[in-house]
Amino acid sequence: MTAAQYEQFSNYAVASATGILALAFVAYVAQWGFARKIAPDRTLVTSSVDQHDSVLEPVERTSTDAQAERSDVAGGIGFSLTGLAWLVLLAGVITRGLSAQRVPWGNMYEFGCAATLMALTAYIVLVRMWAIDWVGPIITGFGTVVLGLSALVFVPPGPLVPALHSYWLVIHVLGAMIAGSAFLVGAAASVLYLVKARAERTTAEEDRVGFLWRIPPSAKIDQIAYRVHAFAFPIWTFAALIAGPIWAQYAWGRYWGWDPKEVWAFITWVVYAGYLHARATAGWKGKAAAIIALIGFATFVFNFVGINLFVSGMHSYAK
Amino acid sequence: MSSNAVPALGRREFTRWFWRQLTSMRTALFLLLLLAIAAVPGSLVPQRGVDARAVEAYFLEHPKSAPTLDKLGFFNVYTSPWFSAVYLLLMVSLIGCIVPRSFVYLRALRARPPKAPRNFSRLPASASFETSASVDEVITAGRRAIGRARVDVVDGELSAERGFLREAGNLVFHISVVVVLVGVAVGTLFGYRGSAIVTEGQGFANSLTQYDEFGSGSLFKADQLPPFSLKLDKFTAKFQALGSQQAGAPRLFRAQGTYTPKPGADARTFDITVNHPLEIGSTSVFLVGQGYAPVIKVTDANGDVVFNEAVPFLPNDPSYTSTGVVKVPDAEPEQLGFQGFFLPTAATGSDGASISVYPAAANPLLGLFVWHGDLGLDKGTPQSVYILDKSKMKQYKDGDKSYRVSLQAGQSQKLPNGGTIEFAGLRQFARFQISSSPGVKVPLIGIIAGLAGLVTSLTIKPRRTWIRARREGSRTVVDVAVLDRVPRDDLPADLDAFLERFRELLGETEEKHT
């Protein structure tokens, strides 16, 4: 294929992936919606009944069973569509790289696509590892928005500006994307933690219906959020505070110059360091820590969107 | 006496209380978040140390708020007293917590594992099983199952502790934060950074007067500048071709020439590209910009060539629409000043004005307005070569419009006073950034050590394990309990895995534990 064909293929693939991911989001929302009226024990009972018991004591198929089934099916569809979106997006990102003859993260459009790909990868891996399907709506919703917004800053593929010619670019950006993906999962888990922890405090036992009660208890969600952040933080440290400065030293002759992008990378780092401390501080555990994690993610997103678009600096070629 | 003793004690207690507060984790957390907040303004308002010209522009755009912001230090956030105060407090707090914790850790390194608690079922995870093996065999197998750990055995009771490295990692990380901050501070205090424009065919000698911009740390002395010099022979700039995608995007910048590290030393060649600086000792020469320097030849009314030089015009946009100034102090009968623009690829815009449409010099055009009078160079106050002081000059007019010079390469034009101006050639210039930050390796090594400590501390599980074995008839009853210093949810699963290993070593796999 020629560069132009690769480019066209890539554009179609990214557009399709956006659509598929949006459908995955709808399916995940449906998963929550269908389970609106289901109490968790009910589903536990139905799922733990095995063949022998049902012969002895046939279980009536109630409307809740049907709802639970529909919810499960929707969730399954959501995950399958997410997998499909991942595959199509992967093809889109690879062909973009082939068309431009370099790593496919040299401008904001490409960062958006590659970062979404990475986030979906993280999500799919973690669903396999820790069954975190329940953050699906947040991940797919966020991914759809990022891909959609990336389309707004589309530029045709081309070679890099000279300052980006460095293998530190590959390392630095890859690290930032991996950390960012984990931060996204961590933020999604933190949101659900806040919602669930609040519900656990305020909802009487008998009122506990809906999908919220089918996801793990808040303490477990908190654990998962912590682990994801504990994984992301060292990678962010490496990407933002080691690889970034080394590259800056080669490109601009100073490893740290308080450029807006650097400032926000630092702010993100400090906020997440604050999160790790909050987890170990009485009185800050739980809710406060989760809120700090969300602030951390907000600073990360702001650095990616706000600083690229609204503030000029050395890094503004990322436009 | 006694009336004095109370406040003295009070002060001491207050100090102690204050110190405890300052070095507490809660304060550290607060200071960390405060540091993040304090860093924000510097990213939204231009900074003198980063882009002094943008600060000037900000003053022009916001004449009301800028002076107030300036007083608050918003244009020098990262050296402002309040920012420094936050990070100094954080440093003190950090050191204040590292030192005592290091001692605690050193003591803990020699400590023995704590004795087994009486009631295992109170611990987060415990189990028991029976075996036909003897108490000694159980303890030996348990020891092997635990693996590397500090182990004490007393009367059929085994206490083990492992994961001491976690705290070591944590301490290394926090110490390295201090090392990095100190390293950065030293580099800033003793370092310097300046930029200079060097046109093809011209040279640069490393002394203060040759810099366009220069900034240094407060402990840097100008006589410490290493005495190298360089000469730029050739500058190459390549841009994405017109008609292709991203036309005009920069592709290659390359500066080639010769340099002498010390006066009298042999000249060597250099080849600087973006990301590939020239290193001379601890000084690095980076290529950070480039532009055009039209060669301008001015003949005055007497017919004498009074100016014949390449004049750098500073680019203002990605198509290298550039502005510049030419000062001709030797012109007779009056000094001449020119101010205007240079367009590498001129085209007529929709409003009739000339604009540059492409950064390479495909159709260069020089457009200048002309002033005559006194350039104001004799006053002794240094003048920027990029600014024309018009206070004692008058502009030449053409009717009610300004008189303008418009030249393509090789063209010349008569001036109103009788002289001529010629666009005699075109050269390129390179903007070099010359900098030295002593001890760059210190923060680098610091942060890498810190990362290693961080990963160690986040991955190692500090765990205590106890095994108690007692003989009951022909069987041995074995109780096992584990406790993590950091609560984790996978403890029960870990315990199961441990029991399996343990019982395998005892040669029993089939029996179920309770």
Ligand code: HEM
């Ligand atoms: C007064 C100053 C400080 C104190 C008392 C302090 C104390 C601590 C303690 C006790 C932990 C262990 C938490 C746990 O058991 O999980 C910790 C972890 C951590 N601290 Fe600090 N810290 C201070 C300053 C800082 C600073 C300035 C940073 C850098 C921004 C930082 C970054 C971290 C990080 C990233 C962790 C988590 C990694 C780990 O567990 O080792 N700390 N800190």
